[in-house]
Amino acid sequence: MIELSKYKALTPDSYGFMNYSLSEIFSNIKILESNAERMWDVIKEVFGSTFFHTQIQAEYSQLFSHKDQELLKSEIGKINDEAARNLTNVSEKCEQEIIYMRRLINNKEVEMSQLKADHKNQLDMYKVIYKESGYREAEQVHQEKATR
Numbered sequence: 001m002i003e004l005s006k007y008k009a010l011t012p013d014s015y016g017f018m019n020y021s022l023s024e025i026f027s028n029i030k031i032l033e034s035n036a037e038r039m040w041d042v043i044k045e046v047f048g049s050t051f052f053h054t055q056i057q058a059e060y061s062q063l064f065s066h067k068d069q070e071l072l073k074s075e076i077g078k079i080n081d082e083a084a085r086n087l088t089n090v091s092e093k094c095e096q097e098i099i100y101m102r103r104l105i106n107n108k109e110v111e112m113s114q115l116k117a118d119h120k121n122q123l124d125m126y127k128v129i130y131k132e133s134g135y136r137e138a139e140q141v142h143q144e145k146a147t148r
Contacts, residue, residue, distance in 0.1 A: 020028075033039050043052075122145075129141055 029039070033042075126142065
């Protein structure tokens with residue numbers, strides 16, 4: 001019954017194909033058409049673009065996935081190595097910057113301490129001058145220092 005429904009689905013010009021096996025049909029097609037791309041286009045047109053997906057995946061997926069996984073692992077390894085080098089470079093630059101900033105802060109602290117000490121010495125000197133010679137002389141000394 002199934003064979004009869006298949007036979008009825010054929011066009012009258014195709015009735016002769018019922019007498020051939022699938023292997024014989026494909027052998028004859030190979031003789032008539034040797035361009036794989038054109039054959040694939042016709043197969044997709046006749047069977048649909050997804051008809052063979054399950055079989056292709058079952059047959060070849062391990063080949064592609066293994067190669068793809070190895071390639072992906074290799075690429076990830078390269079990216080990780082590059083990221084580690086970049087991280088090391090950034091870390092070294094940051095450490096150098098921190099050392100520079102610490103030195104700069106230390107120098108500024110020394111400078112501030114020196115200015116503070118100088119200011120305190122001047123203040124102490126004015127206090128002494130003020131006590132010894134009075135307010136006017138201290139003001140005069142202060143003006144002389146300011147004009148220098």
